[in-house]
Amino acid sequence: xxxxxxxxxxxxxxxxxxxxxxxxxxxxxxxxxxxxxxxxxxxxxxxxxxxxxxxxxxxxxxxxxxxxxxxxxxxxxxxxxxxxxxxxxxxxxxxxxxxxxxxxxxxxxxxxxxxxxxxxxxxxxxxxxxxxxxxxxxxxxxxxxxxxxxxxxxxxxxxxxxxxxxxxxxxxxxxxxxxxxxxxxxxxxxxxxxxxxxxxxxxxxxxxxxxxxxxxxxxxxxxxxxxxxxxxxxxxxxxxxxxxxxxxxxxxxxxxxxxxxxxxxxxxxxxxxxxxxxxxxxxxxxxxxxxxxxxxxxxxxxxxxxxxxxxxxxx
Ligand code: NAD
Numbered sequence: 001x002x003x004x005x006x007x008x009x010x011x012x013x014x015x016x017x018x019x020x021x022x023x024x025x026x027x028x029x030x031x032x033x034x035x036x037x038x039x040x041x042x043x044x045x046x047x048x049x050x051x052x053x054x055x056x057x058x059x060x061x062x063x064x065x066x067x068x069x070x071x072x073x074x075x076x077x078x079x080x081x082x083x084x085x086x087x088x089x090x091x092x093x094x095x096x097x098x099x100x101x102x103x104x105x106x107x108x109x110x111x112x113x114x115x116x117x118x119x120x121x122x123x124x125x126x127x128x129x130x131x132x133x134x135x136x137x138x139x140x141x142x143x144x145x146x147x148x149x150x151x152x153x154x155x156x157x158x159x160x161x162x163x164x165x166x167x168x169x170x171x172x173x174x175x176x177x178x179x180x181x182x183x184x185x186x187x188x189x190x191x192x193x194x195x196x197x198x199x200x201x202x203x204x205x206x207x208x209x210x211x212x213x214x215x216x217x218x219x220x221x222x223x224x225x226x227x228x229x230x231x232x233x234x235x236x237x238x239x240x241x242x243x244x245x246x247x248x249x250x251x252x253x254x255x256x257x258x259x260x261x262x263x264x265x266x267x268x269x270x271x272x273x274x275x276x277x278x279x280x281x282x283x284x285x286x287x288x289x290x291x292x293x294x295x296x297x298x299x300x301x302x303x304x305x306x307x308x309x310x311x312x313x314x315x
Contacts (some may be wrong), residue, residue, distance in 0.1 A: 001313060004029065004038060007047035009069065013302025020310045035059035043313060045069060045305060048289070052076045057084060065312045069301040070095060070292055071154075072216065072242060087312035093154055094300035095292030099266075100158035102291050103212050103238050104166075106264030110210075110236045112139040115262075115285035143167035148208025150201070150222060151215035151241065152178045159212050164194040171197045173204045205230040210238070217242035221250075228254045235259070240266040240291045248278055255283045266291050 002023045005014065014024045029037050031051060038044060038060045045067035046052060052066050054077045066081055068090040078088050109115045113136040120132055147163040149156045149172040160170045161182050172178065181193040199207070205227055215222055223237075224247040231237075237260050239246050248269050254260040264285040268274035271289060278284060292301070 001042040002040065003043045003045065003309065004041040005045045006034070006050045007045070007069070009045055009305065010298045010302025012299055013306035016303060016306035017309065020314075022313070038063065043067065043309060045309070046075065048072065048075055050075065052081070054080045057081055057086065065089065065309055067305045067309050069305050074217070074242075089305065089308040089312060091301045091304040091308070094304050095297040096154040096158040098294040098297035099155045099240050099291035100162050102266060102287065103159050103240055104162050106238050106240075106266070106285050106287070107142060107210060107236065109285050110262040110264055111142060112136070116282060142210075145169070145209040146171060146207055148172065148204040148211045150204060150211065150213045152198070153214060155240075156212075156214035157182060159214065160196055164196070171199050171204055171207055173199060173201045202230060206232070208232065208235060210236045212238045213241045213245050215241055215245060217244045221245060221247040223247065223250075225250045228259060231259060233259060234261040236262050238264040243268040243271055248275065252277055252281060255281060
C-alpha cells in the first residue's frame with residue numbers, strides 16, 4: 001500500500017510505516033494536482049496546509065485513510081470522508097505542551113516588550129539605545145499575576161501548568177466542569193497538585209491579567225466588541241488556537257485604545273496571508289502558526305499518526 005505524506009512526516013513515523021510494509025512518499029503534490037495524482041495512493045497524511053475536500057475524496061476512490069498530523073481537522077471534510085468508509089485520524093495530544101510553551105514565549109515577550117525591541121533595536125538603537133531603554137523600562141513580572149484560560153482542554157491545561165510552575169494564579173472557563181487542581185511533575189519525580197479555579201466566562205474576562213485562548217473556532221469570535229469591553233485595562237492576550245476566535249478588527253481597536261496592552265497571535269484570519277494592520281501593529285507579537293512546530297511535538301505526531309494509520313489500514 002502507498003501513503004502520500006503530502007505535508008511531510010517525521011522520520012520516526014515514516015520508518016514505523018515502512019517497517020509495517022507501507023511505501024511512504026513524502027513528495028509534496030500541489031493542491032491543484034492532487035485529484036489526479038492521489039489516485040495512485042491508498043492513504044494521505046496532511047498537516048494544516050493540504051485540503052482534503054469532498055471533490056478530492058470523490059476523485060480518489062482508492063483512499064482508505066486520511067491522517068492529520070495535529071489537532072484541527074478544519075482542512076478535511078471529515079464527516080463526508082467517514083460516510084464513504086474512509087478512516088479519518090488525528091493526533092490531538094502530541095503537540096499540547098509545545099503550544100503551551102509558545103504561549104509563554106509570547107507572554108514573556110509581551111511583558112518585557114521583546115517583540116518590539118527586536119524590531120526597533122537594529123534600526124534605532126545602533127548608535128545610542130538610551131531612548132529605547134526608557135521606552136521598555138516598564139516591564140512587569142508574571143509571578144503573582146492571574147492567567148485566565150478560555151477552553152480548558154488539552155492545551156489549556158498544559159498552559160495552566162506552565163503558569164502554575166511560574167507562580168501565577170490560574171482561573172479558567174470551559175463549557176464543561178473541570179478540575180480544581182492540576183498535577184505538576186518536576187525533575188526527580190516530585191509531584192505537586194496546585195489549585196486552579198473554574199469561573200464563568202464573564203469572570204475570566206473581568207479578572208484575568210493575561211488571557212490565553214484554547215478553544216476551537218466554531219461560527220463566530222469568542223472575543224468580540226462586548227467581551228473586549230469587560231477586560232481589565234492593560235490586559236495581555238494570546239491566541240494560539242484558531243484565527244477567527246478573536247475579532248481582529250476589535251482587537252486592533254482595543255490595542256489602539258490601550259484596553260489591551262499587547263496581543264500575541266500564532267493564528268490569524270485568512271491564513272497564510274494575515275492582514276497588514278495585524279502584521280505591522282506595534283503591540284502585536286507574531287508567529288506564523290508554529291505552535292506545534294517543535295522537534296519533540298513533530299516526533300510524537302509522526303509516531304502517533306503512523307501507529308493509528310497502521311491500525312486503520314491493516315483492519
Ligand atoms: P481540546 O478539544 O482538548 O480543548 C478545547 C476545550 O475548549 C474543550 O474543553 C471545550 O469544552 C472547550 N470549549 C469549546 N468551546 C468553548 C467556549 N465557547 N468557551 C469555553 N470553552 C470552550 O482542544 P486542544 O487540543 O486543547 O486545542 C485547542 C485549540 O488549539 C484548537 O482550536 C486547536 O485547533 C488549536 N491548536 C493550535 C495549534 C497551533 O499550532 N497554534 C496546535 C494545536 C492545536
